[in-house]
Amino acid sequence: MKKALALVAGAGIVLALAGCSASGDNTEASADPIEGLVNPGVITYCIDPEYAPLEYYEDGSGGEIIGFDADTARAFAELNGLDFKWEVTSFDGLMPGLTGGRCDAIPGGLYMNEERLAVADASAMMNTGPAILASPAIAPKLTTKEDLCGLNVAAQAASANAAAITALSEECVANGKPAINVTEYPKVSETVLAVLNGKADAMIETDVAAAYIETQNEGNIVFVNGIFEPDTQFGFYTQKGSAMSSAVTKGLKTLYENGTLKKIAEKYNLPVEILNVY
Missing domain, CATH: 3.40.190.10 (Periplasmic binding protein-like II)
Incomplete structure (x- = not known):
């Protein structure tokens, strides 16, 4: 099991959280190490844990960060044989945190649109609107x-x-x-x-x-129901042109094909049909 560290943005406080595999599977780690991480050997994720059922605190205001995106982030780290850290920030601080080099990725919760894709890479996760x-x-x-x-x-x-x-x-x-x-x-x-x-x-x-x-x-x-139709996808965002970008695209497809994403979606009562990593 990997360790998760929560970094509370702006406060300089580091909280140790016990991380675990979201799927419970012993997924084989990727053979190709990811280079250029903010902290070598550790994936740092920018996250705003105020967005259930995608990312939120298990007791409402503290404790473990859980949800579809959070568990997917755990599974991706495990797939690549890496530890991970949470860089906790407000929603409007997510993209600046990524482009400013405070984290390696934003694991979902953001639409894929032209404005964001102009400054960062993204791998599709699910259909939404x-x-x-x-x-x-x-x-x-x-x-x-x-x-x-x-x-x-x-x-x-x-x-x-x-x-x-x-x-x-x-x-x-x-x-x-x-x-x-x-x-x-x-x-x-x-x-x-x-x-x-x-x-x-x-x-x-x-x-x-x-x-x-x-x-x-x-x-x-x-x-x-019916006011708006699904018109975009949630993306797993990475720094523009980084090694993480191709690793995330490959990793999400692996997690989809081996059933991990399906198990995580079902855990949070999300319809499996919305999953889309292609």
Whole structure:
């Protein structure tokens, strides 16, 4: 088993966490060592553990970092015979952490888009797209994107979802409808609270996270199906042109083909059909 170290960004505190194989399989380590790591022999992952079921603290605010992405990161490190560290940061600090050389990879939780791919490499992990969660009073009224015009919608700051809802607001205005009042919050949990507290009519979030949020707030927030279609993929991001990039692409395919990713997805109640590493 590998050791996981959590580095709390900006605080200089290093917490030792016991890591383990996500799949329970004795996967054979890769024969090719990965060169150019921030810390030789150790993969450093930038992560924001505020995004269940992809990456989150097992007890809500501390302890082991778990989730689909986190367990995939563990499995990739094991596949390559390496230890790993968590570089814990805010969501908007993920990409700067990678491009600034504080970590070797971001294990998912970020859409693959042109802006990010211009500064970093990414290997596909799963199909995804934006989704809407709304208060029980508002949800039945939402059947199309245009029904969001004029509403108060919360989004996570610096996210692709925030950009999507802002673009939709511009479409509303262009079509003679009222703009969407978009309020951005640093954390996903804050966007959920905005809906629960009545500060927002709805929130926009990635579909896999939206389904989890509904189950955790049953009766108080509703996942509205059909507003957006899956339109992109989550990527496992690496530094532009680094040796990690090809290793991650190869490693994800291995973990997919040997059934590890399937087991991790099932562990977190994610539909296996969304997995896509090709």
